[in-house]
Amino acid sequence: MKLRTLGKTGFKVSEIGLGCWQLGNDFGPVEDTQAAQILNSAMQAGINFYDTADVYGGGLSETRIGQWKAPLSNAPIIATKVGRDGALYPDGYSKASIKASLQASMKRLNVEIIDLAQLHCVPRDVLFDGEILNWMADLQQEGLIRHFGASVEMLDEALFCTTHPKLATLQILFNLLRQDAIDELLPAAANNDIGIIVRLPLASGLLSGKMKKDQVFAESDHRHYNVDGAAFHVGETFNGLPYNKGVSLVDELRPMLDPDQSMTELALRWILDQPAVSTVIAGASRAEQVISNANASELAPLSLQQHHQLKTFYTERVRDHIRGGI
Numbered sequence: 599m600k601l602r603t604l605g606k607t608g609f610k611v612s613e614i615g616l617g618c619w620q621l622g623n624d625f626g627p628v629e630d631t632q633a634a635q636i637l638n639s640a641m642q643a644g645i646n647f648y649d650t651a652d653v654y655g656g657g658l659s660e661t662r663i664g665q666w667k668a669p670l671s672n673a674p675i676i677a678t679k680v681g682r683d684g685a686l687y688p689d690g691y692s693k694a695s696i697k698a699s700l701q702a703s704m705k706r707l708n709v710e711i712i713d714l715a716q717l718h719c720v721p722r723d724v725l726f727d728g729e730i731l732n733w734m735a736d737l738q739q740e741g742l743i744r745h746f747g748a749s750v751e752m753l754d755e756a757l758f759c760t761t762h763p764k765l766a767t768l769q770i771l772f773n774l775l776r777q778d779a780i781d782e783l784l785p786a787a788a789n790n791d792i793g794i795i796v797r798l799p800l801a802s803g804l805l806s807g808k809m810k811k812d813q814v815f816a817e818s819d820h821r822h823y824n825v826d827g828a829a830f831h832v833g834e835t836f837n838g839l840p841y842n843k844g845v846s847l848v849d850e851l852r853p854m855l856d857p858d859q860s861m862t863e864l865a866l867r868w869i870l871d872q873p874a875v876s877t878v879i880a881g882a883s884r885a886e887q888v889i890s891n892a893n894a895s896e897l898a899p900l901s902l903q904q905h906h907q908l909k910t911f912y913t914e915r916v917r918d919h920i921r922g923g924i
């Protein structure tokens with residue numbers, strides 16, 4: 599597993615990290631033993647960066663990570679998020695309410711200081727007001743968090759965050775079916791020493807290549823209840839694509855695969871080929887997926903021809919179908 603520097607944190611993080619939303623059972627039920635297998639296989643594959651949030655399973659994801667890492671001698675880097683729990687979202691934001699949420703996360707994670715706390719897709723007006731980023735800097739100064747960053751929905755929100763002098767990381771939607779960050783955001787992040795954490799690298803699983811049209815997901819899975827944005831931002835589940843459209847677009851990618859290259863490899867390698875990216879937090883519902891995803895770090899970069907084809911595919915075939923804005 600290769601390591602990259604995570605912006606101003608200076609942390610050396612694995613190129614492939616682990617997204618831990620599924621550990622809150624928000625992709626359908628994950629038993630405790632299965633959760634432990636996912637985390638253990640990630641550690642064995644060299645993954646040292648784990649992304650969670652206070653709201654994943656109402657704190658279950660953080661609690662599971664806290665219990666799992668307690669006996670480990672080599673502590674992994676845990677990034678959590680704050681800003682979407684009921685005490686804050688949509689209009690309860692203050693330095694005190696954020697501090698209280700972070701203190702609750704610290705208990706669940708079993709830590710005395712949080713490695714990285716990210717604002718969790720807070721409302722646009724709250725973000726653009728700018729004060730919330732200063733509160734995070736104050737809480738860093740107070741010793742609650744080592745570093746802070748922001749997870750955002752839109753590129754203009756990400757660009758706004760790059761102007762804050764203390765912001766260490768940005769978590770963005772970025773994958774073969776959402777490529778726009780390449781033009782302006784990735785260079786701006788690199789210029790400001792901001793680590794890019796890529797979420798949804800497989801577009802909620804579409805880019806595994808295994809999904810079928812009209813597939814039915816468990817009722818407790820956001821790919822069921824948020825398929826058209828009924829519960830949270832429409833741009834999040836399946837990357838904002840109408841599900842069946844997403845499946846047919848992935849079918850269009852198949853002829854672009856090299857012999858012996860899987861869709862997952864193509865998708866993850868394409869992201870890792872961007873030097874401004876620090877880590878890719880792929881989600882996984884099984885240990886085998888974690889191991890397979892981790893292997894992308896060992897693969898050779900894609901050819902220039904493949905990169906060119908994939909860019910054309912995105913601009914001509916995909917971009918117009920993304921809902922919720924970019």
Ligand SMILES: NC(=O)c1ccc[n+]([C@@H]2O[C@H](COP(=O)([O-])OP(=O)(O)OC[C@H]3O[C@@H](n4cnc5c(N)ncnc54)[C@H](OP(=O)(O)O)[C@@H]3O)[C@@H](O)[C@H]2O)c1
Binds near residue numbers: 804
């Ligand atoms: N607003 C935010 O800040 C925000 C929002 C969303 C996500 N996130 C973070 O980003 C992380 C990743 O996002 P995500 O899990 O939603 O999306 P993702 O990584 O694009 O997709 C994960 C899904 O892809 C499938 N998969 C993964 N590896 C596979 C493999 N090797 N082969 C076949 N299928 C594979 C699995 O689906 P099956 O379970 O169907 O097999 C898995 O549940 C989350 O865990 C979370 O930490 C943050």
